[in-house]
Amino acid sequence: QAVVTQEPSLTVSPGGTVTLTCGSSTGAVTSGQYPYWFQQKPGQAPRTLIYDTSNKHSWTPARFSGSLLGGKAALTLSGAQPEDEAEYYCLLSYSDARVFGGGTKLTVL
Amino acid sequence: QVQLQESGPGLVKPSGTLSLTCGVSGASIISINWWSWVRQPPGKGLEWIGEIYHSGSTNYNPSLKSRVTISVDKSKNQFSLKLSSVTAADAAIYYCASSGTFNIWGQGTMVTVSS
Numbered sequence: 001q002a003v004v005t006q007e008p009s010l011t012v013s014p015g016g017t018v019t020l021t022c023g024s025s026t027g028a029v030t031s032g033q034y035p036y037w038f039q040q041k042p043g044q045a046p047r048t049l050i051y052d053t054s055n056k057h058s059w060t061p062a063r064f065s066g067s068l069l070g071g072k073a074a075l076t077l078s079g080a081q082p083e084d085e086a087e088y089y090c091l092l093s094y095s096d097a098r099v100f101g102g103g104t105k106l107t108v109l
Numbered sequence: 110q111v112q113l114q115e116s117g118p119g120l121v122k123p124s125g126t127l128s129l130t131c132g133v134s135g136a137s138i139i140s141i142n143w144w145s146w147v148r149q150p151p152g153k154g155l156e157w158i159g160e161i162y163h164s165g166s167t168n169y170n171p172s173l174k175s176r177v178t179i180s181v182d183k184s185k186n187q188f189s190l191k192l193s194s195v196t197a198a199d200a201a202i203y204y205c206a207s208s209g210t211f212n213i214w215g216q217g218t219m220v221t222v223s224s
Contacts, residue, residue: 089154100155
C-alpha cells in the first residue's frame with residue numbers, strides 16, 4: 001500500500017504564509033490522484049477545504065489554495081489567522097483505494 | 110441539506126464484529142455516487158476504510174480488506190460497515206462521508222473494543 005507523507009508540524013505567524021505538502025511513496029503526485037485537503041480541529045469531524053487539487057468548497061476561506069508543487073500536492077495558507085490552527089490531512093486516490101497522509105499540526109504563533 | 114448520521118454499538122468485544130450504519134437524510138443515497146467510511150483512533154490520524162457506489166461496487170483499504178464489508182440499502186437510504194475479528198487496535202471514532210468531494214461528513218461515533 002502506498003504511503004502518503006506530510007510534515008508532522010509547522011508554525012506560521014499570524015498574517016504569514018505557509019505551505020503544507022503531501023507526497024506519495026509511488027512517485028510524483030498527479031492531478032489524477034485528486035488530492036484532497038482536510039482541516040480538523042479538536043473534537044470535530046474533518047472538514048474538506050480542497051478537492052481535486054485546487055477546487056474549493058463554498059465554505060473554504062479564500063486564503064487557502066491548493067496546487068501541485070515539486071511533485072507533491074500543496075496547500076498554501078496566505079494570511080494565517082488564529083482560527084487556522086488545526087490538524088491538516090491530505091488524501092490521495094490510487095487505482096482502487098484512497099490513502100490519508102499522517103497529518104500536519106499547524107500552529108499559528 | 111444532506112446530513113449523515115452514524116449509528117451502532119459503542120462497545121464491541123475482542124474478536125467480535127463491529128457493525129455501523131450511516132443514515133442519509135436530505136437526499137437520496139443514489140444522488141451521490143460514492144460513500145466512504147473513515148476512522149480515527151484516539152489521538153491519531155485519519156484512516157480510509159473503504160467506499161461503496163450506490164450500485165454496490167466497493168473499494169477497500171488493502172490493510173483491512175480481509176475483514177471489511179461495506180454494503181448499501183437503497184430502500185432505507187443508508188449504507189453500512191462491518192469489520193470482523195476486531196482487536197483493541199480497531200477502537201476509534203468511525204465517520205461516514207460522501208466520497209467524490211468529501212463535502213459531507215457524519216459527526217462520528219466512538220467504538221470501544223473491550224470484553
